[in-house]
Structure formats: C-alpha cells, structure tokens
Amino acid sequence: MDGLYEQFRIALHQVWQRRWLAMAVAWCVAFAGWVAIALLPNSYEAKAKLFVAFDNMVPTAAAASQNPQNDIMRLKQTLTSNENLTRVVRRTDLNKLVTSDAALGGVVAGLRQRIAVVAQPDSLFEITATSSFAGLSNAENARTSAAIVQQLVELVTSGQLAGDPQRTQQSLTFLDEELRRREQQLQEAEQRRMEFEQRYMGMLPGTGTVADRMAAARTELAQLEQTIVAARSAVNAMRGQLAATPATVPIPGAENAYAGTASGQLAGLEVQLSQYLGRGFTEQHPDVISLRSQIARLGPQAAQERSRGSAAGNGIPNPSHVSLRAMMSEREAQLAAAESRRAQLQADLAQLGQRDSAQPGAAAEQARLTRDYDVLRQQYDRLLADREQLRLRSDMQTQASAMVVRVVEAPRAPSGPTSPNRPLFLTIVLVLAIGAGIAAAFLKGQLQTTFPTANRLASVTGLPVLGAVGEVVGRAERTRRRQRLVWLVGSGGALAASYAALMAAEMLQRGPVA
Structure with a gap:
C-alpha cells in the first residue's frame, strides 16, 4: 500500500x-x-403518426389478394416517388435551393435519404423527416422539417398519391404485351411438337418421349408374349378335353342299341382312355397303345355311321362337347388377336428403329421441343396469373375498398436540433x-x-x-x-x-x- x-x-x-x-x-x-x-451542421427532425385502416367491402376469397400490409408498403414506395418529392420541394423552403433541373434532382435525392416511413403495430405508421441543408438557416431547417412531414401527410390524407394508377396501367399494358408474345411463341412450339409426333410417335402406344413410347411398346410386347404362351397352352389342353368328350350322348331307352354301334364303342374307348390318362398312364403304356389302336380302327366306321345318320337316332348332342367347342373357339380367337398385335408392334418397332437409324437426332430433338414447350407454358401461366392478380387488386382498390386515414400525431416544428x-x-x-x-x-x-x-x-x-x-x-x-x-x-x-x-x-x- x-x-x-x-x-x-x-x-x-x-x-x-x-x-x-x-x-x-x-x-x-x-x-x-x-x-x-x-x-x-445542425439537423432538425419532425415526425407525424398516422392511422391507416382498409375498409374492405368484399369479404370473399377474391379480396384476399388485397393485403393491408401490402397496401402500406405500396404507400411507402409511392410516398417517396420522384413526383411526390418534387411537389414537396416546390411547396417548402427547399425551393430556394433549386436553381436548375440538375439541382432539383439533387435536392430530391437528398430529401429521399432524409425521409423514413416506419410501420408500427395496430395499423399505425410514422413519417419522419430530417432537415440539415447547408443553404438554409437553423430556423429555416426547423420549419422545413415540419413542412416536409406536413406535405407528406396531406398527400396521404387527400388520396393524391401520384403515380399508383399510372404504374398499375403501365404494368397491365406490359403484361398484356408479354402475354401476346408468349402466346405466339407457345403456339409455334406446340405446332412443332405436333409435327414431330405425326412423324415419329403416331404408331406407338403410350405418351411421352420416343424412348418412353418405345419402352411402353416393348413392355406391351413382353406381356403379349406371355399371353400368347398361356393362350396356346389353354387351347392345347382344351383340344385334349374336346377329343375325350363324346359329341353325343345316348337317348334314354336306346343304350343297348347305341352300345352295339361303332360310335358307341368309340365313345366308350375314349372315356376309358381319358381315365387311363387321368390315372397317370403314359403313351407307352400297353393299355393306352391298345386303346389308341382300337380308336383308330373304329374311327372310320363311326364316321360312316354318323354320315348315314345312324347315330342321330340313337343319341343327342353332348352339352359338354358343345360348351368346350365354344370355349375353344373363343380361346383361339384371343390367341389370333394377340399374335396379330404382336406382329404389329414388332413391325412398328422395326420401322421406328429404321427411322431412328436414319435420323439419330430425333430423340434429342423431341426432348428439346418438349423442354421449350414446358418452359414457355410455365412462363405464360405465371404471367397470366400475375396479370389477373394485378387487375383484381386494382379493381378492389378502386371499387370495393376504401382507405381510412386519420392523423394521430400532427407534425410540429422542433424546438432544437436533433443532432x-x-x-x-x-x-x-x-x-x-x-x-x-x-x-x-x-x-x-x-x-x-x-x-x-x-x-x-x-x-x-x-x-x-x-x-x-x-x-x-x-x-x-x-x-x-x-x-x-x-x-x-x-x-x-x-x-x-x-x-x-x-x-x-x-x-x-x-x-x-x-
């Protein structure tokens, strides 16, 4: 210490x-x-506080595009426009500093830097202006700051915010011109797509690019192959059933007469053969070989009896045989249709492959055309939505909406410099x-x-x-x-x-x- x-x-x-x-x-x-x-230099600041309410008379979904916050932002931007600030300069002591058009532009630019519009809660916003111009005395700067705020408040309360209707109309005109130009480009792109599809894509199923359609055709071809194999198996199985089913059945009371005929014996042998095959006997089995030989021997005799009509009097058509015959005809027709479609797809794929070999850039051209069309379509839809939204907002502002402005705190000349x-x-x-x-x-x-x-x-x-x-x-x-x-x-x-x-x-x- x-x-x-x-x-x-x-x-x-x-x-x-x-x-x-x-x-x-x-x-x-x-x-x-x-x-x-x-x-x-001394800087004098004046401020005013305003209450802005938007009385919307159209409580529908269409009025949703009119957001009060957006309207306040629009007021901020319009309030500091060149036309409005020029009007403020001409009506205040700042006009003493204007000696030419260039000087007017400088004063307007400096005034814009000294004006602040701040949004506050409950639909309030505050306008603040600062005056520290070198060509004015302290008393004139103090009066000028209050006069600037007063002029801005009058612009808002009188509804004379210049430039908004003109800018809205200019925006609508610009959007209309852009829509006409984009519509023409969209029509040209769509025409090119149609011409390309007529040359390359009309023969293939599905939608999309050439590669997509070729892939769809190959998929369909693979499905047809499976369908054809299944149809052929079903037809072969049905032919075996049809062969094992007699065409007629005996008439009640005429069994003995029918049993002694060749047709009756042939029917019995075929039934017996079907039973053997159902039990798992192969074609090399002696009983099956014996039945096959007897059926082959009795076949011509049964045919002669049917031609003479001998069997007609001894039996009636077998309903199972008739049903099997109809089903087999239907399966054969489906098989023929599938084979015809397969042949057509194979021919179309081969033809398209030849065209692709002759013109290898077709796929790239199709992708480019599709991309250009999609881009133009998106731009057109976005411009159309913007134009309708701007037009609807303009109609709401002029016809169905009223802006209520009240001065909460009037501007006053400052008693001393702020800084x-x-x-x-x-x-x-x-x-x-x-x-x-x-x-x-x-x-x-x-x-x-x-x-x-x-x-x-x-x-x-x-x-x-x-x-x-x-x-x-x-x-x-x-x-x-x-x-x-x-x-x-x-x-x-x-x-x-x-x-x-x-x-x-x-x-x-x-x-x-x-």
Missing part, C-alpha cells in the same frame, strides 16, 4: 512539475475539438482535453531521468542514500512562483470560462428556433 501511495505521489509530482505543458496541451485539444463541433448533441460533445471534449494534458505531462516525466525521492534514487543506483537536502526558496522566488501559480489558475479558469461560454451560446442559439 505504501508503494502505491509513493508511486501516486511521484506521478503527481511529475505532472505538477510540467503543469504548463499539461495546460498547453489541454488548450490545444479543447480548441481543436470545439472548432470541429462548431462546424457540424449533433453539442452540450454533450463540448463536455466530452473538455474532459478529453484535461486528460490529454495530464497524459502529456506524465509521459514527458517518464522520458526524463529524474529522481523525485531518495528511495527512487536508491532503487535505481543500488547505492545507499545517506540523506536528502531540501530546496531553500527565497522571498523573490516565492513571489515569482506565486505569480506563476496565479497565471496557471487563470489559464485553467479561462478554459472553464470558454466551456461555459460555449454552452451558453448553444442554449441561446436554440432559443430563436423555438
């Missing part, structure tokens, strides 16, 4: 020994800072100046090799210090030092008085604006 106290005394002694350097640095820093603050905060800046500069003077004196003391205390000398040299001789000051020296102290106090007082004078001048400067 003693060491810290001694270090503080040493630092204070170093600063005091160089007090005139500290005072000079403080005056230089304060003067430079205060001059810089004096050169800063810069000169009293705060003047105080900060004074504190920095005093700190800079003390720091300069302390740094100079650190650079010079002095020994303010005996302990400091002993710690630096490493030698014992036997004693210290105090300074003897005479009467003349004390008088001179007292006079210099008065000068130092006067210099510090002058610095404080300058600060007080600047603060008073700042307060007086704000008075005429209010």
Whole structure:
C-alpha cells in the first residue's frame, strides 16, 4: 500500500512539475475539438403518426389478394416517388435551393435519404423527416422539417398519391404485351411438337418421349408374349378335353342299341382312355397303345355311321362337347388377336428403329421441343396469373375498398436540433482535453531521468542514500512562483470560462428556433 501511495505521489509530482505543458496541451485539444463541433451542421427532425385502416367491402376469397400490409408498403414506395418529392420541394423552403433541373434532382435525392416511413403495430405508421441543408438557416431547417412531414401527410390524407394508377396501367399494358408474345411463341412450339409426333410417335402406344413410347411398346410386347404362351397352352389342353368328350350322348331307352354301334364303342374307348390318362398312364403304356389302336380302327366306321345318320337316332348332342367347342373357339380367337398385335408392334418397332437409324437426332430433338414447350407454358401461366392478380387488386382498390386515414400525431416544428448533441460533445471534449494534458505531462516525466525521492534514487543506483537536502526558496522566488501559480489558475479558469461560454451560446442559439 505504501508503494502505491509513493508511486501516486511521484506521478503527481511529475505532472505538477510540467503543469504548463499539461495546460498547453489541454488548450490545444479543447480548441481543436470545439472548432470541429462548431462546424457540424445542425439537423432538425419532425415526425407525424398516422392511422391507416382498409375498409374492405368484399369479404370473399377474391379480396384476399388485397393485403393491408401490402397496401402500406405500396404507400411507402409511392410516398417517396420522384413526383411526390418534387411537389414537396416546390411547396417548402427547399425551393430556394433549386436553381436548375440538375439541382432539383439533387435536392430530391437528398430529401429521399432524409425521409423514413416506419410501420408500427395496430395499423399505425410514422413519417419522419430530417432537415440539415447547408443553404438554409437553423430556423429555416426547423420549419422545413415540419413542412416536409406536413406535405407528406396531406398527400396521404387527400388520396393524391401520384403515380399508383399510372404504374398499375403501365404494368397491365406490359403484361398484356408479354402475354401476346408468349402466346405466339407457345403456339409455334406446340405446332412443332405436333409435327414431330405425326412423324415419329403416331404408331406407338403410350405418351411421352420416343424412348418412353418405345419402352411402353416393348413392355406391351413382353406381356403379349406371355399371353400368347398361356393362350396356346389353354387351347392345347382344351383340344385334349374336346377329343375325350363324346359329341353325343345316348337317348334314354336306346343304350343297348347305341352300345352295339361303332360310335358307341368309340365313345366308350375314349372315356376309358381319358381315365387311363387321368390315372397317370403314359403313351407307352400297353393299355393306352391298345386303346389308341382300337380308336383308330373304329374311327372310320363311326364316321360312316354318323354320315348315314345312324347315330342321330340313337343319341343327342353332348352339352359338354358343345360348351368346350365354344370355349375353344373363343380361346383361339384371343390367341389370333394377340399374335396379330404382336406382329404389329414388332413391325412398328422395326420401322421406328429404321427411322431412328436414319435420323439419330430425333430423340434429342423431341426432348428439346418438349423442354421449350414446358418452359414457355410455365412462363405464360405465371404471367397470366400475375396479370389477373394485378387487375383484381386494382379493381378492389378502386371499387370495393376504401382507405381510412386519420392523423394521430400532427407534425410540429422542433424546438432544437436533433443532432449533433453539442452540450454533450463540448463536455466530452473538455474532459478529453484535461486528460490529454495530464497524459502529456506524465509521459514527458517518464522520458526524463529524474529522481523525485531518495528511495527512487536508491532503487535505481543500488547505492545507499545517506540523506536528502531540501530546496531553500527565497522571498523573490516565492513571489515569482506565486505569480506563476496565479497565471496557471487563470489559464485553467479561462478554459472553464470558454466551456461555459460555449454552452451558453448553444442554449441561446436554440432559443430563436423555438
């Protein structure tokens, strides 16, 4: 603790020994800072708060396109348009700064940077304008800030926001022209697609590209192959059943007469053969071979009996035989149709393969045509939707919607500049100046090799210090030092008085604006 106290005394002694350097640095820093603050232009800000309500008279789904937030955003953009800002400049003191069209554009651009429109909850939004134009006095800047906000409020409340109907009509005209151009391109692309499909794709099933249709044809061909194999198996099996089924059955009461005929014997042998085959006998079985030989021998005799009509009197047509015959005819017809379709698909695929070999870029051309058509179609649909939405919103705004605007807080001329905060800046500069003077004196003391205390000398040299001789000051020296102290106090007082004078001048400067 003693060491810290001694270090503080040493630092204070170093600063005091160089007090005139500290005072000079403080005056230089304060003067430079205060001059810089004096050169800063005053900025005056005025604001107004508005309540905006949109009374929509069409509570349907069509009114959903009219979003209040979108309308507020539209008000923001329209409020700061060139035409509206030009009107504001002409009706305020800013017109004094306009000497030419180029100067008008510069004033309008600067005014746009100084206007802020902020949306707030509950359908409120705040209009703020800042005026700090170099060609106007402080009082004129204060009046101009309030006048700018007042003009903007009048534009909103009177419903004279310029540019919105014109921009809406221009947008509709542009969209109509784009739709006509895209419609013509879409028709040309569709015509090219139709011509290509007529050349290459009319012969194949399915939809899509050439590759898709060829794949569909191959799939259908594979299914037909399976269908043909199954149909052939069914027809062969049905032929065997038909051969084992007698064409007629005996008439009740005439069994004995029918049994003695060749047709009756043949029918019995065929039934017996069917039984053997059903039991698993093969064609090499002796009983099957014997029955086959007997059937072959009795076949011509049974045919002669049927031709003479001998069997007609001894039997009637077998219903099972007739049903099997009809089913077999149907299966044979299905088989023939499947084989015909297979042959047609094979011929079409072969023909398309020849065309593809002759024109290898057909698939790429078809893909390009489809891609171009899809892109044009998407663009056309999007433009059409945008046009209808814009037209519907315009109709809602002009016919079925009313905007209610009320001024919640009217603009007022500011009583003082919003920025810069000169009293705060003047105080900060004074504190920095005093700190800079003390720091300069302390740094100079650190650079010079002095020994303010005996302990400091002993710690630096490493030698014992036997004693210290105090300074003897005479009467003349004390008088001179007292006079210099008065000068130092006067210099510090002058610095404080300058600060007080600047603060008073700042307060007086704000008075005429209010």
